[in-house]
Every structure is written in structure tokens, then in C-alpha cells.
Amino acid sequence: MVIRQEPFKIIVAGKGGVGKTTVSASLAIMLAKRGHRVVALDTDSVPNLALSLGIPPEEASRITPLVENTELVEERTGARPGGGWGLLFTLTPRVDDILDRYGVEARHGVRLVVVGGITKPGEGCLCPSIALAKAFLAHVFRSFEGVVIVDSEAGAEVFGRGLAEYFDLMVAVSEPTVRSLSITRRLIELARGLSVKRFVVLLNKVKDELAAKKLYEKVMGDLGVPVFTAPYDPVLEEYESRGLSVADLPDDSELFLALSSLVSYIESLVKGEGRRV
Secondary structure, three states: OOEEEOOEEEEEEOOOOOOHHHHHHHHHHHHHHOOOOEEEEEOOOOOOHHHHOOOOHHHHOOOOOHHHOHHHHHHHHOOOOOOOOOOOOOOOOOOOOHHHHHOEEOHHHOEEEEOOOOOOOOHHHHHHHHHHHHHHHHHHHHHOOOEEEEEOOOHHHHHHOOOHHHOOEEEEEEOOOHHHHHHHHHHHHHHHOOOOOEEEEEEEEEOOHHHHHHHHHHHHHHHOOOEEEEEOOHHHHHHHHOOOOHHHOOOOOHHHHHHHHHHHHHHHHHHOOEEEO
């Protein structure tokens, strides 16, 4: 009897500046190190997950997001982006080879695809690009046998993209402030209107864990969402100032140790998604 691993889909969401990309990269790396197949998808309109995953800057700068790859978009949809309204193009382009052909091998075995932003000003001119990106995402969400981690656009943009309803888990990243927690609460309330299965809150950049959890209880405690914490890590800041990244941190770094309980929680959920075929 074979156990087939159903795709386990995680979206990392939060307002700008909370450390969403750092968390996305950390979870991808830690799960990969624990033996999981991991694909990371950068759907931010200003993508920088590649750097956090340890891809050298000169290589990262050469990655063209799918939505900006005009030749690929035209080849697969039959229309060139930027052609204006009235374009005729397929809404079901071939995408089954994109992960292998356009994915980049990051550190620790994580596979990265930079999708780019799906919602942009004047998106009517980008409809072929959007069709390709959404078809690719739907394919990965349906067929990848492992963990899919999506670093999303900051704020509530994800809810207008037709993405959030696909996910098994939302990791809502927040700083331990009233404003950040209030936005995080709103994100979870919006996602509950879709069919996201589960939620956790990650309080990031925490300097006083007790005070952070008290504030969380005051602002969000009634939602009944599990909460995890990660510290403000000066070592990571120092690494980044030297051109290093999350991927360079040792296993016993303060950040990785703090995130280990969240990763174990995710693993317990992943195990429940396997099925015999």
C-alpha cells in the first residue's frame, strides 16, 4: 500500500514589514531539512524570497517572474501581455512543466518559483499573464506531493487574487503591537469567509514574550487561534548586513529554535494529509 502525500498548502500573510518573507524562507528551510519536499512560491509584486532562501544576489536578479515572462506568456496563452483589452487567449494554458523548467534550486533542497504579483494597476493589459500564473498555481496546489509555501502580497491583497481559498493553513505573521495585531485579526476574519482550513498567528520580532502574549490575548484572544512566537534576532540582522541570509543560519540559531514548535505543529498536520492509494 503506497502512501501518497497530498499537497499541503501554506500561505504566509501579514502586513508589510512584519517579516513575512523571512518566516516563509525559515519554514521552507526547516521543513526541507526535516525531509519534506518543499516548493516555495513568491507571489509578491516585489519578490525577494530568493535572497532569503540563500540564492546569490546576482543569480536572483536574473530570475524573471512568471507574470513578466512575456515570451512564455505568449507561447502558452496565445496572447502577448500588454496588448490591451479584447485579447483572445486561452484560460487553460499548459503549465505542467513550469515547476521543472522555471523553478530554481535554492539551498537545502527547496525549489523556488517566482510568480510575481497577480494584481497590479492596469491588470486588464496583463490578463494573459494572470491566466498563466493562476493556472500554474492551481496545478501546483493540486499535484505537488509535498509542502507548498506561498509568500503572499502584503496586507489584504491576497483576498482579491483568488488564492486564499486554496490553503490548508494560514500563518498570519504579526508584530507585537496593537496596530499589527488588529490588521492580523482582520486578515483572519477575511480568510474565515473563504475555505482556509486552519490558522495560526506568529508573533514575530518579539523582545518580551510575556508582554507580547498578553497583548495578543487582549486584541485577538477571542478568535481561538493558536499562537507562536519568534524573537527579534540581532544575529539575523547582522547576517543580512554581511550579505548572508536565513539559509546561512545554523540549526541552533535563536530564530530556528523558536520556530521549531511551529514546524512540528505543521508536520503533525502534514501527516494527516497522506492517503493510501
